[in-house]
Amino acid sequence: MEISKTAIGIAAGVCGTIFLGYCIYFDKQRRSHPDFKRKLHEKRKAKKQAANVNSGRGTNVMPDLKDYEAVRRYFLQEVQLGEEMLATGELEQGVEHLANAVAYCGQPHQLLQVLQQTLPPQVFHLLLQRMQGMGVQQARASGITVDDVE
Known part of the structure; x- marks a missing residue:
């Protein structure tokens, strides 16, 4: 057939x-x-x-500090955006997002130590300057100063 x-x-x-x-x-x-x-x-x-x-152009809405989950999501989002911006060469925006992440971090001292080890010194220096410009007290409280960066 x-x-x-x-x-x-x-x-x-x-x-x-x-x-x-x-x-x-x-x-x-x-x-x-x-x-x-x-x-x-x-x-x-x-x-x-x-x-x-x-x-990165969206409205930068700060989370309610009483809502732990919202703060955690905001922190993770800012770290991710900061890493992406730095990877694409947008240093200013990347540093701004990382500074926001440090401001909302529960343990800013440890985060600053990790960032100091992983970021190039000039980028970490920009981060500390940005944090001081924002009035964030975590940079001074952590004991890491601009002079500490090699």
């Missing part, structure tokens, strides 16, 4: 038509759902806000 190319072509066409019909039916059902537009707007808004935060 031999199947001709024409029969295979017809079978493929029928399967393609059935699949296309299913896609159209599913899309119509999805769009006719009452919450479709509301969810679409919410999803687009969330995506736009995430893009603004990730680009």
Whole structure:
């Protein structure tokens, strides 16, 4: 029993038509759902806000200090943004984000020690200057000064 190319072509066409019909039916059902537009707007808004935060140009909303989880998320976000900015060569923005992270860190002394070991000396020097400019007391309280950087 031999199947001709024409029969295979017809079978493929029928399967393609059935699949296309299913896609159209599913899309119509999805769009006719009452919450479709509301969810679409919410999803687009969330995506736009995430893009603004990730680009570093988003509003720098400080967390409520009473909400431990919000402070932790803010700290981690600022460290990540600082590392990304430094990696792309944007030193000023990277140092600003790292200074924000130190300001909201529970143990600024240990964080400054880690940053001093991992950052180049000129970048760490900029970080300390930025922190002093911000009025952050953690730099003085930690015992690390600008003169300590080699």
